[in-house]
Amino acid sequence: MAEPGFFDEHIDEDGRTRDHYRPVQEWFDRLTLEQVKALEEQRNESFRRQGITFTVYGGDEGTERTWPMDLFPRVIDAEEWAMLERGLIQRVTALNRFLDDIYAGEQAIVHDGIVPRRLITSCTGFEREAMNVAVPMGARCLVAGIDLVRDGDGAYRVLEDNLRNPSGISYVIENRAAMTKLLPAAFSDLAVRSVDHYGRSLLRALRSIAPPACGDDPTVAVLTPGIFNSAYFEHAFLARSMGVELVEGRDLVVDDHVVAMRTTRGLERVDVIYRRIDDAFLDPVVFNPHSTLGVPGLMAAARAGTVSIANSVGNGVGDDKAVYAYVPDMIRYYLGEETIIPNADTYLLWEEDQRAEVLERIDHLVVKPVAESGGYGIVIGPKATDAELAEARQKILDDPRNWIAQEVVHLSRLPAWAGDHFAPRHIDLRPFVLSGEQVEVIPGGLTRVALREGSLIVNSSQGGGSKDTWVLGSPDQSGAEAQS
Amino acid sequence: MLARHAEDMFWAGRYLERAEDTARMVRATLLSTVAEPPAQAIDRMQNLISTLRLEVQTPAEDVETMAESLTPSPPMLRSEAGLGIDVQAAATRLVVAPTMAGSVAFCIGRTRENFRSLRDQIPSELWEQINEFHLRLRQDDFPAAMEQDPFQTLDFIRVSCQSLTGVISSSMAQGEGYRFLVLGQMLERALMTCRLISVRYPEHDGSSYDEMALTLRSVSALEAYQRASQSSPLGSDVARFLMVNDSFPRSVLYCLRLSETQVEALAANGRPPPLQRLGQLRSELEYTDFDTMVADLPSHLSALEAGVRNVAELVSGHFFRNAEAFDLHSQAITPGVSS
Numbered sequence: 001m002a003e004p005g006f007f008d009e010h011i012d013e014d015g016r017t018r019d020h021y022r023p024v025q026e027w028f029d030r031l032t033l034e035q036v037k038a039l040e041e042q043r044n045e046s047f048r049r050q051g052i053t054f055t056v057y058g059g060d061e062g063t064e065r066t067w068p069m070d071l072f073p074r075v076i077d078a079e080e081w082a083m084l085e086r087g088l089i090q091r092v093t094a095l096n097r098f099l100d101d102i103y104a105g106e107q108a109i110v111h112d113g114i115v116p117r118r119l120i121t122s123c124t125g126f127e128r129e130a131m132n133v134a135v136p137m138g139a140r141c142l143v144a145g146i147d148l149v150r151d152g153d154g155a156y157r158v159l160e161d162n163l164r165n166p167s168g169i170s171y172v173i174e175n176r177a178a179m180t181k182l183l184p185a186a187f188s189d190l191a192v193r194s195v196d197h198y199g200r201s202l203l204r205a206l207r208s209i210a211p212p213a214c215g216d217d218p219t220v221a222v223l224t225p226g227i228f229n230s231a232y233f234e235h236a237f238l239a240r241s242m243g244v245e246l247v248e249g250r251d252l253v254v255d256d257h258v259v260a261m262r263t264t265r266g267l268e269r270v271d272v273i274y275r276r277i278d279d280a281f282l283d284p285v286v287f288n289p290h291s292t293l294g295v296p297g298l299m300a301a302a303r304a305g306t307v308s309i310a311n312s313v314g315n316g317v318g319d320d321k322a323v324y325a326y327v328p329d330m331i332r333y334y335l336g337e338e339t340i341i342p343n344a345d346t347y348l349l350w351e352e353d354q355r356a357e358v359l360e361r362i363d364h365l366v367v368k369p370v371a372e373s374g375g376y377g378i379v380i381g382p383k384a385t386d387a388e389l390a391e392a393r394q395k396i397l398d399d400p401r402n403w404i405a406q407e408v409v410h411l412s413r414l415p416a417w418a419g420d421h422f423a424p425r426h427i428d429l430r431p432f433v434l435s436g437e438q439v440e441v442i443p444g445g446l447t448r449v450a451l452r453e454g455s456l457i458v459n460s461s462q463g464g465g466s467k468d469t470w471v472l473g474s475p476d477q478s479g480a481e482a483q484s
Numbered sequence: 485m486l487a488r489h490a491e492d493m494f495w496a497g498r499y500l501e502r503a504e505d506t507a508r509m510v511r512a513t514l515l516s517t518v519a520e521p522p523a524q525a526i527d528r529m530q531n532l533i534s535t536l537r538l539e540v541q542t543p544a545e546d547v548e549t550m551a552e553s554l555t556p557s558p559p560m561l562r563s564e565a566g567l568g569i570d571v572q573a574a575a576t577r578l579v580v581a582p583t584m585a586g587s588v589a590f591c592i593g594r595t596r597e598n599f600r601s602l603r604d605q606i607p608s609e610l611w612e613q614i615n616e617f618h619l620r621l622r623q624d625d626f627p628a629a630m631e632q633d634p635f636q637t638l639d640f641i642r643v644s645c646q647s648l649t650g651v652i653s654s655s656m657a658q659g660e661g662y663r664f665l666v667l668g669q670m671l672e673r674a675l676m677t678c679r680l681i682s683v684r685y686p687e688h689d690g691s692s693y694d695e696m697a698l699t700l701r702s703v704s705a706l707e708a709y710q711r712a713s714q715s716s717p718l719g720s721d722v723a724r725f726l727m728v729n730d731s732f733p734r735s736v737l738y739c740l741r742l743s744e745t746q747v748e749a750l751a752a753n754g755r756p757p758p759l760q761r762l763g764q765l766r767s768e769l770e771y772t773d774f775d776t777m778v779a780d781l782p783s784h785l786s787a788l789e790a791g792v793r794n795v796a797e798l799v800s801g802h803f804f805r806n807a808e809a810f811d812l813h814s815q816a817i818t819p820g821v822s823s
Contacts, residue, residue: 050608051600051615227601236603246604251486262487264660264803265752 007154007412008424009074020077020472023189028072033420039071039182040417046181052174052233068465069175070416071182074427074447075190081471084148084156084431085441087340090331092144092433095163097334099318100138103130114333115326122401123323124371125164125316127279129286133303135312136209139435142274142310143169143202145445148341148429150412157344157409159428161324163315165276168446169198169432170234173241175446175468193443193473198432199241202274205436206242209308210271218271220244221261223252225277225293235276249277254297257304272308273298279313321370321404322348345407349400358405359393365405367392375459382408411456416449416465426450427467428458444469485660489605491804493661496598497668503591504645505676505703506536510575510588511638512702516694517571525571533574535683536586575634579641580627588641589621607655610648617644660750664803667746671796674739677703678789681723685781696722703734720778728769736788740766743795750803758798765791 010021017025031039047066076084101109102120110117120126145166147159176195180187203220210218224235226248239246251261252270260267275282281291283298301307317323325346328339347354347365358365362381369377379392396403415422431445447467448458458464513532517525581587596618599606620626630637649669656662684699699722700706709725712732729735744766747759755763765788777784 048619049612049616051611222604227597233603239604245486245489247486248488251488264485264487264490264664264750266806 005152006410006424006426007150007152009150009412009414009427020075024073024075024186024470027183027186027189028415028422036071036417043069043071043178043182046178047174050174052171067171067174068451069171069178070425070449070451070465070467071179072415072417072422073179073186073468073470074414074429074444075470075472076444077472081443081473083340087156088146088431088433088441089439090335090337090340091146091158091161091327092141092435092439094327094331094334095144095161095318096138096140096435096439098330099140099163099312099315100135101334102126102317103140103312103314104132104134104138109330109333112333114329115323119322119326120317123317123320125279125314125318125320127314127316129299130312130314133299133313134305136212136308137435137437139205139209139310140312140315141318141433142205142209142312142435144433144435145169145430146433148431149344149409151344152410154412156341158324158327158341159344159406159409160321161319161327162430163319164311165231165278166430166432167231167234167276168430169442170237171466172432172442172444172446172469173198173237175466179468190470191473192470195442195444198442199238199243201434201440201442202238203242203244205434205440206272206274206310208436209310211305211308213306214269214271219269220272220274221247221270223247223249223273223275223277223295225249225281229276231276238274249291249293249295252295252298254295254301257297257301257306259295259298259301259307270307272310274310279316282309282313316371321346321368322401325404344409347405349396349403349405355396355400359396362389362393362405364408366408367396367403367405370402370404375457375462378457380408380456408456411450411458414447414449414467416451416467418451418453423453425453426456426458429469443471443473485605487804487806489602490660490664491800492598492602493605493664494668494799494804496595496602497665497670498672499591499595499598500645500648501669501672502586502676503588503595504642505673506578506586506591507588507638507641507645508702508704509535509676509680510578511635511642512698514572514575514634514638515701516698522571529571529574531683533578535679536578572631572634576627576630579630579638580621582622589626592618592621602661605661607651609655610651613644613648613651617648620644663746663750667743667750667799670739670743670746671792671799673734674736674743674792675789677726677734677736677739678785678792681726682782682785682789685719685723685785700725705732705734708732723778723781724774728774737766737769740769740792747799756798756802758795758802761791761795761798765795 010018010025012018044066047069052067098109098115101107107117109115110120141163143166145162145168147162148156149159150156173196206220207218210220220242221244222235222239222242224232224246226232229235236246245251245261247261247270253260253262253267255267259270259273261270277293280288281293283294283296284291285296286299287294298307298309299313302309302313324343325348328343331337331339347358349355349358358367363384365381367379367381372378379388381389384392411426411428413424414427416425418425427447427449429445429447432442434440434442447469449465449467450456450458450463451465452463455463509532513528517528520528577584577587579588582589582593584590592614596614599611599614603611626637652662652665656665680699680703684695696719697706700709703726705726708729709722709732712725712729713721715721725732726735728737730737730741732738740762744759744762747756747762751759769788
């Protein structure tokens with residue numbers, strides 16, 4: 001039964017299964033306890049054998065864990081997805097325009113008084129080194145991951161933008177592969193839109209931003225920090241699905257502003273780098289001089305226009321959580337449109353009146369550091385102890401620019417396996433958006449689920465799991481993707 | 485391909501081969517100790533341990549060397565009580581000890597690490613298989629299985645290695661990466677065969693049939709030998725077979741020839757140093773009169789072993805760490821070839 005305050009994805013206010021969940025619900029209703037347990041076992045075994053794992057930092061023992069995927073899928077119907085797709089394209093288009101305006105344009109949005117200058121210059125993600133480095137077609141957020149939640153009324157809201165190195169797409173594809181093996185019959189009842197063309201779409205986007213001078217057969221490489229990085233599995237997955245080299249910093253050299261990789265036949269030129277290394281470690285010449293992960297001279301090569309780097313350096317200014325509050329203004333300013341998917345209600349803590357209100361109601365709000373990702377540093381007011389709240393208050397007073405506050409969003413719920421039965425758990429959604437010659441959204445995305453009862457924290461680093469996400473399409477849509 | 489990836493492939497091949505050969509030698513040794521007096525069994529185990537000298541790709545801090553972890557054991561092994569059990573214990577350690585350089589579990593762990601950094605280069609089937617094998621070797625009950633049923637456990641290891649090699653040859657594109665892997669396997673195998681002969685070759689040529697049959701069996705060569713020579717195995721005949729037979733895939737000559745084929749295909753042009761050295765080693769082996777060689781087999785074997793090691797160094801210097809080719813100022817950067 002629906003409880004007030006939370007939106008249930010699969011049942012309506014009267015407790016009836018929603019239309020688009022009916023085949024899935026019927027399918028799961030038919031499974032016995034033993035059958036579900038057998039499927040769980042089969043899934044674990046398959047992930048373990050394939051080494052589909054992620055790394056948790058700071059844990060004591062075995063930090064390589066198998067990927068937690070819940071069996072009950074999330075389903076999004078075609079009409080709802082069409083709205084989300086439009087909203088995501090709108091948002092990422094505006095963010096690309098914003099970043100290009102700031103770094104390679106005239107900063108018109110600042111001059112026109114829409115976004116305050118001090119907000120931008122005070123971002124930790126703002127990189128002066130990236131000023132005037134052009135990116136073909138302004139595709140600065142080549143891969144964006146936009147985190148969406150549904151509030152108590154079921155309305156979608158953007159919780160945060162991830163424009164630097166959003167990860168998770170490999171799990172979207174592996175979840176689908178696993179579900180297709182585990183529940184093949186469930187797919188035959190529904191036209192679920194495919195996700196496994198991602199590698200080709202990503203390669204096409206990367207090739208489209210190659211420097212014009214390198215001709216029509218650019219060499220693309222994925223740059224990883226190496227096998228000890230938590231997302232190494234994904235880096236290897238992406239290189240493999242694009243059929244390009246997976247390089248580390250030590251494989252690359254820069255000479256006379258040309259980037260090359262060390263091969264068995266000497267040096268070979270690289271034109272486009274999909275880097276999965278943070279800005280700070282990318283080039284020890286201009287950023288962290290102690291970085292051994294990066295490539296000395298890479299930024300100078302990018303500035304000279306001989307190599308394209310995706311995502312662009314300095315994108316942190318676009319997904320700063322305080323800048324986030326201005327995205328609806330950006331959409332209005334650059335596109336002349338109203339925002340299709342609204343933000344969560346957000347308080348900017350350097351504004352005195354907003355700060356006063358937040359300090360007053362802090363036990364009802366969520367407080368977040370502006371430049372973190374992965375759920376680190378978040379304080380959830382209603383669940384925090386008095387000491388934690390006092391600490392948060394002090395941190396806000398010490399450095400108001402570094403924090404925002406949001407109303408608690410009552411994440412929607414969907415059944416997840418709780419050991420011996422399915423029980424409602426909170427979920428969010430991270431769709432992936434590619435920018436190149438056009439902006440493209442991969443159907444669905446990564447649904448994350450808080451596996452602990454009542455928990456609102458869905459990050460895999462903090463005990464969250466995931467679900468396969470099924471976007472239903474008309475048959476002609478899924479056919480078109482299969483051929484593209 | 486990336487020089488780093490090529491190097492990882494090469495070492496994956498070496499470690500995989502090493503794991504299989506170690507399991508084979510341990511099996512043959514254990515088998516022959518079954519009916520032996522304890523003192524002899526201990527000598528035999530010592531002999532095996534000294535055969536399994538090892539080069540480690542990059543020294544890691546948590547790796548005990550073979551010497552550290554096993555040389556302290558002889559006094560214990562020689563103690564009066566429980567001799568049989570200690571031979572078994574040493575055999576178990578050679579197989580299961582994950583941090584002992586050269587143990588099967590160590591070699592498979594290294595193979596997996598190399599494949600892990602090649603995850604984008606290798607077929608998923610191969611990754612799944614090495615992963616599963618590795619996890620089995622690290623399971624808590626694996627040492628007990630090795631204690632209780634060593635022969636079945638060692639057979640499991642051999643079959644697992646063989647099935648990995650099968651996946652490699654049936655599902656991996658036979659491009660550069662494949663060739664580096666096979667090259668690593670063949671050089672390691674040549675080394676291991678040399679070492680096998682040097683420890684198993686009797687000082688006096690009147691050794692028993694059982695001894696020689698055991699030597700052959702440890703490299704699955706007994707049947708092939710019997711078909712080829714149709715005579716009872718004698719020390720020098722066995723050495724000849726394992727060194728210069730041109731169709732048995734574990735003979736040193738065969739391994740060198742196959743290595744040569746790989747390097748020829750890998751060399752962009754001309755005859756780079758590793759190819760020259762391989763050709764030299766191979767033709768020496770091929771054209772030296774074996775009876776002359778047998779007169780001083782130990783020194784020929786150690787020269788051969790040193791030669792193979794030298795080839796491995798030259799491969800590394802030419803393909804993986806080529807200072808000249810990576811020197812920015814002497815070399816033009818070639819336009820990338822998209823795959």
